[in-house]
Amino acid sequence: MCNxxxxxxxxxxxxxxxxxxxxxxxxxxxxxYKNIEIIIVNDGSKYDLSDIKSMDHRIVVLNKLNGGPxxxxxxxxxxxxxxxxxxxxxxxxxxxxxxQVQLDYMVRKNYKWSHHSYKMFRENETLDFKExxxxxxxxxxxxxTYLSFKGQTSSFMIENKFLRENEISFPENRRxxxxxxxxxxxxxxxxxxxxxxxxxxxxxxxxxxxFRPDVQINFRHLSWLEIQSxxxxxxxxxxxxxxxxxxxxxxxxxxxxxxxxxxxxLYYFLPYIMFKIxxxxxxxxxxxxx
Numbered sequence: 053m054c055n056x057x058x059x060x061x062x063x064x065x066x067x068x069x070x071x072x073x074x075x076x077x078x079x080x081x082x083x084x085y086k087n088i089e090i091i092i093v094n095d096g097s098k099y100d101l102s103d104i105k106s107m108d109h110r111i112v113v114l115n116k117l118n119g120g121p122x123x124x125x126x127x128x129x130x131x132x133x134x135x136x137x138x139x140x141x142x143x144x145x146x147x148x149x150x151x152q153v154q155l156d157y158m159v160r161k162n163y164k165w166s167h168h169s170y171k172m173f174r175e176n177e178t179l180d181f182k183e184x185x186x187x188x189x190x191x192x193x194x195x196x197t198y199l200s201f202k203g204q205t206s207s208f209m210i211e212n213k214f215l216r217e218n219e220i221s222f223p224e225n226r227r228x229x230x231x232x233x234x235x236x237x238x239x240x241x242x243x244x245x246x247x248x249x250x251x252x253x254x255x256x257x258x259x260x261x262x263f264r265p266d267v268q269i270n271f272r273h274l275s276w277l278e279i280q281s282x283x284x285x286x287x288x289x290x291x292x293x294x295x296x297x298x299x300x301x302x303x304x305x306x307x308x309x310x311x312x313x314x315x316x317x318l319y320y321f322l323p324y325i326m327f328k329i330x331x332x333x334x335x336x337x338x339x340x341x342x
Contacts, residue, residue: 063128079145085152093124122222122230150251166245190246194239265320296326
């Protein structure tokens, strides 16, 4: 078991659903590991969070103008005083041993960053309906972030000193996919640790960005721009993935993409399936190199 003198800063960006925020905070308060500071970043919401601090003496509330989740997380990072930082979205929850188990794992294995598997539950239900065990999400994961990266932000813990020394932060010019860009900045420098143990719960909502085809099409377009300018990425990814990116680019440039359009979903179906195939090919290649 790791030394309890190690402080962990928990960063929770908030904009909407005060009831969910309180549930998220409660899941942190109930952690078996107690050396925690809880940083709530109020991202220009309509809510007065002054009473939130009464939930626990370790809570700090930071208010800012609305700038999106990347901006909110960066404000949290700037104010974090812990040796490690962990992220929790305000609509998600942690299981009670999350911090203790993950911190102990990182200290023992000397990882700069790590994540774990997680459970999923629907917004109007209390029971979990699925457990996600991310594949291709351990060790050198840079290429995996250009395929089907299943790591979920609320499951990550990172050494604070490492982030500061390498000036790694969330890209505030991105409306979606900021977390993946953030992970890519870390992945070029450090291997990722993975705990095959569900330690958090991810709330599925109707507008989750990861399930919206318009968001995925736009994000794949930006990723393709990165791939084109990087020969290592282009040569390292399966050919199926490269072809899928090209198909996605055709859709991006020639189709009127709308968030609520069934046609957008239909158009994205082909590259979606191709990325799934590419991910399987990548897993096989990775196992072959071991």
